[in-house]
Amino acid sequence: MTDGNEAIEAAAERAKLTRWRNIPQLDGLPIDGDTANLREGPNLHDACLPLLPLIGVWRGEGQVDYPTMEGPRTFAQQVTIAHDGRPFLYHEARSWLLDAEGNVLRMAARETGWWRPQPDGSFELLLAHNTGILEVFYGKPRTQTSWEMGTDAVVRTVSAKEVTAAKRLYGIIGDGDLGYVEERAMAGQSLQPHTSARLERVVG
Secondary structure, X not given: OOOHHHHHHHHHHXXXXXXXXXXXXXXXXXXXXXXXXXXXXXXXXXXHHHHHHHOEEEEEEEEEOOOOXXXXXXEEEEEEEEEOOOOOEEEEEEEEEEOOOOOEEEEEEEEEEEEEEOOOOOEEEEEEEOOOEEEEEEEEEEEOOEEEEEEEEEEEOXXXXXXXXXXXXXXXXXXXXXXXXXXXXXXXXXXXXXXXXXXXXXXX
């Protein structure tokens, strides 16, 4: 993890390339739209300040592995974390599998949800997955630039695979990249490493 001064310097350098970009918006919306760029749109709600470093659009690659699959496999991912001025953050992640040469094999996992900061400094993360899984995470910041969470509830549709628990750790690492690791208990397996990725900021 980076310290405060290093993070500020890295952010300033990175912003030379990303500060002019934002997520697209359609004209004519009579309310504030989402923004992944803190220089544009509504002011960030004070309740979201502990999550501020997460806001942006992030892209990169990672590894997925589990005893029930042939692995490890390489995937690419885009994560969007945005806000509309209210006391929560919007979350979307899209992934696709890559072959050994980095070519796209097929689309993979997709999730959407909400980061909900709480008055005591903790937060909730609600996620819905395209695979029929709904998860409620509770977590706390570990530092100013890292956040750890675990599931309190996992609900699945009748057609979804068995998932019973998950943990995640997000952090700003290196020169300002977003890194994360996830553990998952599913298909009769105990909680263990499942995915990890390192993503570069492309917006914000």
